[in-house]
Amino acid sequence: RAKPSSIISKKKASTSASDAQDLGELFDIYETPPPDLVGTVLPEDMIPKRTGTTKPRGQVHRDGDWHRAVHVWFVDKDGDILLQKRSAGK
DSSP states (O other): OOOOOOEEEOOOOOOOOOTTTTOEEEEEEEOOGGGGGGTSEEEEGOOOOEEEEEHHHHHHHHTOOOOOOOEEEEEOTTSSSEEEETTTTT
């Protein structure tokens, strides 16, 4: 059985400015997956590829461009968040 390599989900990012986020930070832009695959686990050969362009964070979130992001949460059996680790600068 093939190991899932990517989970695609579409969530609208917040466009509000924050001291913790540099709206000018450059993000790599990725191909938009087909709508019928959003929210599914994709095999390795279907992972969206970089388009070769970059855009500042503020524009990426404003325009809804696809970019890489990682969120890791540890939740106990009661649903309480035990730890959320973000980058050192956030």
